[in-house]
Amino acid sequence: MDRASDTEAERIRDLFENITIEEAHDDEVSDVPTESDFSSDKTFRLAPNALKLRSLIPATKRTASHPKRFSWSTDSKTENVISNISQPYPPLIAREDFDDGWTECIIRLGTNNKIKQIEGFPMPLQRSKVPAYHIKETDDIGLGMFAARRMGISDLILNERPLVLGPLTVDPNKPIDMEGYLEKALNRLPAARAAKYRALFDCHTGTECAEGDGSGDSTLFGIFRTNAFRVDNLYDSDPTDDDGLYCAVGENTSRINHSCRPNALVSFHLESFSFQVRAIRQIEEGEEIAIPYCDIMLPHEERDEIFRNFHFECVCQSCQDPAASNAIRSTITSPSAIFKQWLDDRSLPGDYVIRHSLSQIDTMLREGMEGSAVYGEHLQAIMESYICLGDSGLASIWGVKLGRALLASAGDTKNLELMSDVHLYSSHQAWQSRMKNKSKKKRKGKKSKGQKERHIDNASAEDGEVGNVSEDE
Ligand SMILES: C[S@@+](CC[C@H](N)C(=O)[O-])C[C@H]1O[C@@H](n2cnc3c(N)ncnc32)[C@H](O)[C@@H]1O
Structure with missing residues (x-):
């Protein structure tokens, strides 16, 4: 962080300590939602794109550490429903500034209190000197985002603070006055930002979906439903269901179109309270930037069903030939069963998992599926195979690939830093657990020439390429 941003961070922190949260008065908000408003089975998604950025780190970890004290309060009359959390209120500083x-x-x-407890919140945004994108008309699907320069895997394309953040789901049987809340929220935003929100695309208002969900012809809610992306790491109740989760609308993030073979992923960075969009493969200047609005592993019919709720038919390459793309998807599976089999059965060859995962990665690269969680699982399977085989060089090559994939999907640089440390691998508990003649090797201190070991050719294991498996005779 440079000196200027250091100073800005300190200034924000100082000011933030003086924040006063506005209490909602009964006359202002007559229908404050109660716990039951958010807890019906019949909730629907506000976010068309309800992007489940499933972490490659096991979900149990996240659930286990979830603090229950952030559950919805039943004492809703005293709750602050609309609150400004990202910056202090005037007269300390003008929001426009x-x-x-x-x-x-x-x-x-x-949730408000939870956010304020985040260490370092709010961190400044990352700005690139050379703009990475511009927004312009596409040929057929309205506005879209296009690359202003060439970018590599995990490069930051966009970092922006959302315009509005709100609940991911509401109960259609007990609709809350989202239109009213949004109107209030926009009145509190700087005028230029409110105008950006109002100018966003609305595929929802006036449709049959709007009739059934309580949004009626409320335009601001329609814009919210069209453009909000799920904020995966902010939750107010049990994160295992949709209740108490949030989604947010961004001025530029919400202009990014969907593709079932996306070249970028969006994540939410809590510390800076911002969307991050990062490349998941090399992107050329002028190429349209596309993200997944749903799980791209789903068969075409299920993806189509999701898009139908939002009144579009996907125009991406995979959807041009659904039979072919379904056939490819049906061959892609998680490596977990094969990995377990390899660990249990020592008669299987050393490269058993590696060969399988390389073949799966090859298929996924051809179909443009780097954005799926299974892709990361295969990178991880290869990395862990090399750990078991005692090859820290190759483990780190695949570890760095995995670190980049995690950075692109979760916006967190920690994994990449960790995986760049070559000593990490040899200190893993499974280190050398699959090596034949382990003791003999140790005595010799080098690889046995005659031993049949397979490895990935380092030169061809560079980003975006699948390495060749070769025999080391
Ligand atoms: C979040 S907005 C994206 C930006 C939008 N194109 C605009 O002009 O502001 C989502 C809308 O874009 C259109 N869209 C996005 N991806 C699409 C795709 N792959 N195929 C067809 N339409 C798409 C749909 O109309 C969808 O409701």
């Missing part, structure tokens, strides 16, 4: 942008949040007080 805030370079990184201002987010209005339709959230519970518990």
Whole structure:
């Protein structure tokens, strides 16, 4: 971080300590949602794109560490429903003066407090000197985002603070006045940011979907439903269901179109309270940037069903030939069963998992599926195979690939830093657990020439390429 941003971070922190949260008065918000408003089985998604950025780190970890104290309060009359959390309120500083942008949040007080406890919040946004994108008309699907320069895997394309954040789901049988809340939120936003929100695309208002979900012809809610992306790491109740989860609308993030073979992923970075969009493969200047609005592993019919709720038919290459893309998807599976089999059966060859995962990765690269969680699982399977085989060089090559994939999907640089450390691999508990003649090798201190070991050719294992398996005779 440079000196200027250091100073800005300190300034924000100082000011933030003086934040006063506005209490919602009964006359202002007459229908404050109660716990039951958010807890019906019949909830629907507000986010068309409800992007489940499933972490490659086992989900149990996240669930286990989830603090229950952030559950919805039943004492809703005293709750602050609309609260400003990202910056302090005037007269401390004018919202217009805030370079990184201002987010209005339709959230519970518990969530508000949770955000304020995040260490370092709010961190400044990352800005690139040379713009990475521009927004312009596509040939057929309205506006879209296009690369302004060439980018590599995990490169940051966009980092922006959302305009508005609100609940992911509401109960259609007990609709809350989202239109009213959004109107309030926009009135509190700087005028220019509110205008950006109002200018966003609305595929929802006036449709049959709007009739059934309580949004009626409310335009601001329609815009919210069209453009909100799920915020995966902010939750107010049990994160195993949709209840108490949030989604957010971004000025530029919400202009990114969907593809079932996306070249970028969007994630939410809590510390800076911002969307990050990162490349998941090399992107050429002028190429359209596309993200997944749903799980791209789903068969075409199920993806189509999701898009139908949002009134579009996907125009991506995979959807041009559904039979072919379904056939490819049906061959892709998680490596977990094969990995377990390899660990249990020592008669299987050393490269058993590696060969299988390389073949799966090859298929996924051809179909443009680097954005799926299974892709990361295969990178991980190869990395862990090399750990078991005691090859830290190759383990680190695949570890760095995995680190980049994790960075692109979760916006966190920690994994990549960790995986770049070559000593990490030899200190793994499974290190050398699959080596034949382990003791003999140790005595010799080098690889036995006659031993049949297979390895990935380092030169061809560079990013985006599948390495060749060769025999080391
Ligand atoms: C979040 S907006 C994306 C930006 C939008 N194109 C605009 O002009 O503001 C989502 C809408 O874009 C269109 N869209 C996005 N991806 C598409 C795709 N792959 N095929 C067809 N339409 C798509 C649909 O109309 C969808 O409701």
